Amino acid sequence: MTERRTKLYVDKQNAKWKGVCAGIADYTGVDPLWVRLGTAAMIVIAQQWWIVAAYLVLAWVLDAKPAGLYQGAEDEKFWQGVRSNPRRSSAEVRSKLRDIDRRLADMETFYTSRNTRLASEIDALR
Numbered sequence: 001m002t003e004r005r006t007k008l009y010v011d012k013q014n015a016k017w018k019g020v021c022a023g024i025a026d027y028t029g030v031d032p033l034w035v036r037l038g039t040a041a042m043i044v045i046a047q048q049w050w051i052v053a054a055y056l057v058l059a060w061v062l063d064a065k066p067a068g069l070y071q072g073a074e075d076e077k078f079w080q081g082v083r084s085n086p087r088r089s090s091a092e093v094r095s096k097l098r099d100i101d102r103r104l105a106d107m108e109t110f111y112t113s114r115n116t117r118l119a120s121e122i123d124a125l126r
Contacts, residue, residue: 006083009065018059029080
């Protein structure tokens with residue numbers, strides 16, 4: 001895959017106008033409605049007119065989001081977590097792998113240990 005999942009893209013599929021707010025929402029994991037409302041509030045209420053220029057520059061500079069960037073909703077949430085806090089995401093992966101390793105070790109111990117109850121049940125079936 002040549003697309004980077006940690007890059008900010010313009011999201012044309014969920015766009016209302018140019019897709020910048022939808023891209024920021026996808027990048028951060030926030031609902032696009034809140035990003036759009038925040039942008040509108042900053043422009044109208046706080047009179048931060050430079051945001052309009054920044055919006056247009058971002059729409060011109062950013063690449064469009066590739067269609068098959070994520071394999072599913074869980075993959076999308078994972079990459080949003082990586083973008084927001086890479087250290088936490090790697091710790092979560094390490095924790096999941098540690099849990100899987102512990103469970104496999106428990107299963108291995110159960111099947112390889114001398115289980116007298118299991119042996120007696122097998123002998124009773126013979």
